[in-house]
Amino acid sequence: MIRMRRLAAAALLLFGLGCGALWGVNRWVETASAPYIVAPAYAPEADAVLILGARVYSETRVSPMLHDRLTAGLALYEAGKAPKIIVSGDNGQEEYDEVNAMKTFLIERGVPPEDIFMDHAGFSTYESLYRARAIFGVDRAIVVTQGYHLKRAVYVGRALGVDAYGVASDPRAYAGAERYEAREKLARAKDFVLVHTSRPKPTYLGEPFPITGDGRATHD
Incomplete structure (x- = not known):
């Protein structure tokens, strides 16, 4: 019985330490990134607007969340905040393609392919x-x-050497928002460890495509 109580106490202690570490990392990431998250009008001029991918339903139909990211990114481009747009997402399977859906959305709204x-x-x-x-x-x-x-x-970008600023795209509430928030707390801890320890290379690297060039070279 005493042994079981000691094990239970140790488990509770470890759980408490883990929760404390998770809270601390999240607080650190939020505080460190806050000065660089700005309203669109206050975003500095940059090399590119980087729009992060989200769910798509087809090559011509994006989710509400991705629609709002693309709309906000397009507004920054049209305001002259950056001369180029990077659409970054999952195109790892032939039947699922975030980046071509994102490209199609932007071209249909007048962004030159290059x-x-x-x-x-x-x-x-x-x-x-x-x-x-x-x-x-x-x-x-x-x-x-x-x-x-x-x-x-923004935190990950700056830790990796990108002078990253952030503009939020939240014009509405999203289904499942609470779930996304909860999962994000764990994701922050994971990426915090990555950028401050091993910094592994991405799944793919490949040849460079300088942002100063023609974006059509990346459209294949």
């Missing part, structure tokens, strides 16, 4: 920000995503 760079291997926030610098040579980026996600994206 100004759109496609990151087909943005499988995670960490990989999207890593590749923005390693593949596209971005020094400064305006990252666009929902507010709950933006803190981590």
Whole structure:
């Protein structure tokens, strides 16, 4: 009985320490990224607007969340905040393609194809920000995503050497928002460990496509 009580106490202690560490990492990420999350009018000029991918239903139909990211990113581009747009998402399977849906959305709204760079291997926030610098040579980026996600994206980008600023795209409430928020707390801890320890290479790297060039080179 005494042994069981000791084990239970140890388990509770470890659980408490884990919760404390998770809270501390989340607080750190939120505080460190806050100065760089700005309203669209206050976003600095940058090399590119980086729009992070989200669910799509087909090559011509994006989810509400991604629609709002694309709309906010397009507004920044049209305001002259950056001359190029990077659409970064999951194109790892032939039957699921976030980046071509994003490209189609932007072209239909008047963005010249040469100004759109496609990151087909943005499988995670960490990989999207890593590749923005390693593949596209971005020094400064305006990252666009929902507010709950933006803190981590900006933190990861800056930790990886990108002068990242963030603009939130939250014009409405989203179904499942509570679930996304809860999952994000764990994701922040995971990416915090990655950027401050091993910094693994993304799933794919490949040849560079400088953001100063023609985005059509990335459309294949």
